[in-house]
Amino acid sequence: xxxxxxxxxxxxxxxxxxxxxxxxxxxxxxxxxxxxxxxxxxxxxxxxxxxxxxxxxxxxxxxxxxxxxxxxxxxxxxxxxxxxxxxxxxxxxxxxxxxxxxxxxxxxxxxxxxxxxx
Numbered sequence: 001x002x003x004x005x006x007x008x009x010x011x012x013x014x015x016x017x018x019x020x021x022x023x024x025x026x027x028x029x030x031x032x033x034x035x036x037x038x039x040x041x042x043x044x045x046x047x048x049x050x051x052x053x054x055x056x057x058x059x060x061x062x063x064x065x066x067x068x069x070x071x072x073x074x075x076x077x078x079x080x081x082x083x084x085x086x087x088x089x090x091x092x093x094x095x096x097x098x099x100x101x102x103x104x105x106x107x108x109x110x111x112x113x114x115x116x117x118x
Contacts, residue, residue, distance in 0.1 A: 025078070033077035037085050040069040044089075051090050053083075 025033065043066035044052060052062035052070070062070060074082050099109050 029076070033073075033081060036069070036073040036076040037082075040066055040073040041089060043069050050093055051086075053086050054090070 044050070044062060047061065047065045049058050049061050049065070051058040052066075053059065077085070102109055
């Protein structure tokens with residue numbers, strides 16, 4: 001019954017163990033994940049789409065303009081990674097905008113330093 005989509009024999013993407021959990025990613029699978037993430041985010045950047053998951057307009061635009069790249073991204077990365085990267089994209093943008101605003105107001109923005117043992 002080849003017409004059932006869940007019966008696909010596609011061997012790409014994260015593999016599952018016999019217990020149902022995902023296997024730890026190898027260097028090769030991580031590189032493939034990062035490559036597909038970067039291609040998807042470049043498409044979002046070209047089309048001025050920041051948030052592809054939280055806003056209705058962003059979801060629709062990303063599906064229309066970058067849908068194939070998003071499918072590759074979701075195929076090549078674990079779901080938790082996809083969700084994390086998409087949320088982190090928005091958080092990083094907001095952080096950059098806050099820093100730019102503070103610097104424009106004359107604030108001296110310094111990265112926090114970790115405490116040292118002494």
